[in-house]
Amino acid sequence: DAGITQSPRYKITETGRQVTLMCHQTWSHSYMFWYRQDLGHGLRLIYYSAAADITDKGEVPDGYVVSRSKTENFPLTLESATRSQTSVYFCASSESQPPDRPNEQFFGPGTRLTVL
Amino acid sequence: RKEVEQDPGPFNVPEGATVAFNCTYSNSASQSFFWYRQDCRKEPKLLMSVYSSGNEDGRFTAQLNRASQYISLLIRDSKLSDSATYLCVVGAYKLSFGAGTTVTVRA
Numbered sequence: 001d002a003g004i005t006q007s008p009r010y011k012i013t014e015t016g017r018q019v020t021l022m023c024h025q026t027w028s029h030s031y032m033f034w035y036r037q038d039l040g041h042g043l044r045l046i047y048y049s050a051a052a053d054i055t056d057k058g059e060v061p062d063g064y065v066v067s068r069s070k071t072e073n074f075p076l077t078l079e080s081a082t083r084s085q086t087s088v089y090f091c092a093s094s095e096s097q098p099p100d101r102p103n104e105q106f107f108g109p110g111t112r113l114t115v116l
Numbered sequence: 117r118k119e120v121e122q123d124p125g126p127f128n129v130p131e132g133a134t135v136a137f138n139c140t141y142s143n144s145a146s147q148s149f150f151w152y153r154q155d156c157r158k159e160p161k162l163l164m165s166v167y168s169s170g171n172e173d174g175r176f177t178a179q180l181n182r183a184s185q186y187i188s189l190l191i192r193d194s195k196l197s198d199s200a201t202y203l204c205v206v207g208a209y210k211l212s213f214g215a216g217t218t219v220t221v222r223a
Contacts, residue, residue, distance in 0.1 A: 035213075042120065042203070042213040043160070058210075090159060101147040102207040107159035 006091050006108040014116050019078045021111050023091030030096040032074040036087040081115045088112050117142055120206050122214035129194050129221055136190040137217045139204030148207035151189050153200045160203055194221045
């Protein structure tokens with residue numbers, strides 16, 4: 001039972017490079033999310049997806065791109081990495097939910113990204 | 117104003133002690149309430165949901181006060197393994213995460 005996995009777990013890149021973080025879940029959850037976590041901040045939502053081919057911006061979407069062609073995968077791309085994007089990135093998923101009552105989310109192990 | 121605010125702590129307590137802390141939330145329309153636990157910047161894991169009438173899960177008790185818009189977590193008989201950061205999570209149409217309260221249990 002793999003649950004939710006992320007790859008790579010650690011990544012070092014340089015300013016201006018494109019980086020893609022992968023997220024895969026085996027539960028067939030409808031919703032998937034990308035968060036970043038920085039010291040002094042809670043988890044901040046970057047993008048989320050309610051289903052395949054449906055994505056929407058979160059709190060801090062600038063500089064990021066997502067796609068969701070299959071229910072189980074939700075990659076996050078940094079088109080031109082900047083030092084301010086150095087962070088820990090968590091992917092999460094949850095089951096379908098009523099519009100006003102979000103369900104608990106289950107998190108992947110995270111990707112530690114450093115942009116030099 | 118942040119949607120969810122928590123006292124960052126740290127709360128340093130001896131084994132066997134009781135520790136309690138709150139978080140406040142700003143959106144009165146919130147319908148979902150959770151406590152998550154996070155160890156050393158690993159992934160957050162669901163500790164427990166919080167229900168209107170309050171609920172217990174072993175040594176953990178959660179309370180919700182809708183009128184004052186806060187939720188609380190109480191840990192009884194603290195164990196060394198309870199040392200972690202506890203995230204308050206509140207949601208209406210989306211989940212909002214607090215920055216966490218750090219608890220350190222010492223021998």
